[in-house]
Structures are given as structure tokens and as C-alpha cells.
Amino acid sequence: MAEITLDHIRHAYGPAKSRDDYALKELNHVWSDGGAYALLGPSGCGKTTLLNIISGLLTPSEGRILFGGKDVTGLPPEARNIAQVFQFPVVYDTMSVAENLAFPLKNRGVPAAEIKARVARVLDMLRLTAIADKKAAGLTADNKQKISLGRGMVRDDVAAILFDEPLTVIDPHLKWELRAGLKRLHREFGHTMVYVTHDQTEALTFADKVVVMYAGEVVQVGTPEELFLTPTHTFVGYFIGSPGMNVLPVTLEGTTARVGGEEVALPAAFAAPAGARVELGVRPEFVTLGAEGLAFTTTRVDDVGREKIVHGTIAGRDVAAILPEGAEVPAEPRARFRLDRINLYADDWRLAPATKEPAA
Numbered sequence: 471m472a473e474i475t476l477d478h479i480r481h482a483y484g485p486a487k488s489r490d491d492y493a494l495k496e497l498n499h500v501w502s503d504g505g506a507y508a509l510l511g512p513s514g515c516g517k518t519t520l521l522n523i524i525s526g527l528l529t530p531s532e533g534r535i536l537f538g539g540k541d542v543t544g545l546p547p548e549a550r551n552i553a554q555v556f557q558f559p560v561v562y563d564t565m566s567v568a569e570n571l572a573f574p575l576k577n578r579g580v581p582a583a584e585i586k587a588r589v590a591r592v593l594d595m596l597r598l599t600a601i602a603d604k605k606a607a608g609l610t611a612d613n614k615q616k617i618s619l620g621r622g623m624v625r626d627d628v629a630a631i632l633f634d635e636p637l638t639v640i641d642p643h644l645k646w647e648l649r650a651g652l653k654r655l656h657r658e659f660g661h662t663m664v665y666v667t668h669d670q671t672e673a674l675t676f677a678d679k680v681v682v683m684y685a686g687e688v689v690q691v692g693t694p695e696e697l698f699l700t701p702t703h704t705f706v707g708y709f710i711g712s713p714g715m716n717v718l719p720v721t722l723e724g725t726t727a728r729v730g731g732e733e734v735a736l737p738a739a740f741a742a743p744a745g746a747r748v749e750l751g752v753r754p755e756f757v758t759l760g761a762e763g764l765a766f767t768t769t770r771v772d773d774v775g776r777e778k779i780v781h782g783t784i785a786g787r788d789v790a791a792i793l794p795e796g797a798e799v800p801a802e803p804r805a806r807f808r809l810d811r812i813n814l815y816a817d818d819w820r821l822a823p824a825t826k827e828p829a830a
């Protein structure tokens with residue numbers, strides 16, 4: 471297992487004259503040994519480019535990549551000691567399930583007793599023990615994909631395991647089972663794992679840290695809770711959550727924000743750079759509707775079982791509020807935002823509260 475260091479990595483597929491020519495903009499990150507990371511972002515944001523740079527299929531135009539402190543930038547995939555799991559299962563049909571799992575270990579001359587023990591643990595964690603002796607040929611797609619996942623995890627000498635949308639071909643109702651299996655294996659073996667997906671549920675349930683990418687840039691690396699409570703970029707606010715974060719243009723006046731002609735109290739004083747586009751972000755979970763606050767015009771109410779999603783506008787901008795099941799939507803509601811859950815953004819990036827001048 472290894473720590474992965476991305477040191478000033480940039481990549482352009484053609485000549486790069488400006489920042490926009492880079493499919494991957496400057497990256498400087500250290501991903502810890504044994505961490506489970508998800509690369510999350512919309513189509514075309516650069517996930518596969520980054521994964522290929524880690525695996526060695528692609529050499530970055532600029533920068534270095536290190537595994538456990540060792541520079542591997544110039545090394546091909548086979549010299550990097552990584553395991554990869556792809557969208558479609560890769561299994562040996564003529565071998566049994568257990569033989570498929572044992573194969574990478576046999577190839578490396580691991581002693582038979584150790585192979586037996588490791589294969590038994592992986593079989594158990596992926597709930598494959600009952601079909602261990604069945605030939606892979608007749609298995610369902612999800613059982614075949616479990617074998618692919620297991621073959622990556624069975625080795626203890628890999629620097630990292632890379633997963634490229636591995637649940638794409640799996641039936642939705644079986645996805646949770648595979649995700650749970652992966653989690654168990656990660657807890658047991660502690661591999662460094664990098665998991666590419668455009669599905670937020672998959673990313674948030676799999677990873678300790680989610681790396682959110684947008685237009686060739688990593689916009690936040692955070693725990694699911696950090697992405698939810700303190701999105702560092704408005705894109706993270708929109709992309710994570712359902713519905714995503716509400717974003718309203720505001721002007722700042724110390725501890726107050728002006729929305730249209732009305733005022734919202736802020737948890738602290740904020741200052742934005744001159745000329746910046748300033749916005750207030752608040753998730754629908756932290757908007758309440760009642761008799762006080764900002765004028766809110768209801769446009770639609772979606773009853774989704776455990777809660778109601780109320781869509782409306784404030785000062786002409788779309789805003790959603792999530793109310794508990796059974797809550798009444800007032801006839802002429804006003805909206806309040808939970809004070810400690812308000813974030814402020816300047817040109818899409820989250821602002822830190824302004825620090826007070828130290829007393830002279």
C-alpha cells in the first residue's frame with residue numbers, strides 16, 4: 471500500500487497555450503496510505519484522465535506522481551504494482567470462483583497456506599463462499615464483478631487499487647451489496663483505493679474522502695459531511711445533495727447580507743474581494759418556512775414520502791426548502807436560513823469569515 475502524491479500535475483491532450491487548454495488543471499495533493507478516495511464529477515471533468523495518470527496509462531504533460539515517496543511518473547502500468555477493476559468484469563471463465571481469486575497470488579509465488587487463508591477471507595467478505603467451487607462461466611454479471619473486485623483486493627502487495635465505475639453493469643438493487651462488500655474489504659485489508667464515479671451516492675457511501683472534480687480541477691477533497699456542510703465551491707453545493715444547495719446573489723454589509731431589498735443575518739462578518747460576484751449558499755435542509763424572514767413565493771410542492779420539498783423563489787431566484795412530513799406550507803410563507811449553515815461565496819469559492827483586527 472502506498473501514499474499517492476500528485477505534485478504539480480497538469481495535463482493537456484494537445485498544445486497548451488492557456489489554462490483552458492488543460493484537461494487537468496494544476497493538482498497538488500497527497501492521498502494517504504490506506505485511504506479510500508472517490509473521484510466524483512460530471513462527464514468530461516477529467517476523472518479518467520487523472521485515473522490514467524495514476525495507473526501509468528498516461529504520462530502527465532507536467533508534474534510528478536509519487537507512490538510512497540518514489541517517483542513513478544515515467545513508469546508504465548506494469549511497473550507500478552497497482553490493481554485495476556474496470557466497468558466490465560474480467561474473469562477466467564474456465565476457473566472456479568476460488569481459483570480466479572487465487573490466480574494473482576499463485577502468479578507471485580505466495581505460499582499455498584497463505585493463498586488459502588486470504589482467498590477464504592475475500593470469499594467470505596464478498597459473500598461468495600457458497601459458490602467458491604462453481605466455474606465462473608455460468609455466473610451472473612454481479613457475481614463476476616465481485617470476482618473482479620476480489621482479485622484486486624486479495625493481494626497485499628499492491629500500491630493501490632483503482633476502480634473505474636465498477637458498478638455500471640450491476641443491477642441497482644445489487645449495487646448496495648457490492649458497495650458493502652468493498653467497504654468490508656477496505657476495513658479488513660486497508661488498501662489505498664481510488665474509485666471513479668459520477669454517482670454521488672456511490673461516492674459518498676464508498677469513500678472516506680471524496681475528491682470532487684469540475685472542469686479539469688479538483689474543487690474539494692473532503693469527507694461526505696464536509697461536502698454537505700461546507701462546500702468550498704458552489705459546484706460542490708449543486709452537485710452534492712438532492713436538491714442541491716440554494717445559491718442567491720447578495721451584497722455584503724459586515725454581518726448582514728442583502729438579498730433583493732431584504733436583509734439576512736450572517737453568522738459572522740465576511741469580506742469579499744472588490745468586484746467579486748458574491749453569493750449566499752444554504753442547503754434546502756436548512757431553510758424553514760414560517761411567518762418571519764424573506765418573502766418566499768411557492769411554485770411547487772413535491773411530497774416525497776418522508777419529507778416535502780417546497781420549490782419557490784426569493785427575490786426572483788429559485789430556492790428549495792425541505793420540510794418534515796406533515797409540516798404545513800404556510801399560505802404566504804417567509805423563509806429563514808439556519809444561521810450556522812449559511813456559506814458565502816466570492817466568484818464561486820467559499821469565503822472564510824473575516825478575522826477581527828487584533829486589539830492594539
Ligand SMILES: Nc1ncnc2c1ncn2[C@@H]1O[C@H](COP(=O)(O)OP(=O)(O)OP(=O)(O)O)[C@@H](O)[C@H]1O
Binds near residue numbers: 515516520
Ligand atoms: N484522448 C484524448 N484526446 C483529446 N482529448 C481528450 C482525450 N481524452 C479525454 N479528452 C478530453 O479531456 C477532458 C476530460 O476527459 P475525461 O475522459 O478525463 O473526463 P471524465 O470525467 O472521465 O468523463 P467521463 O465520465 O465521461 O468518462 C474532456 O474534455 C475530454 O474531451
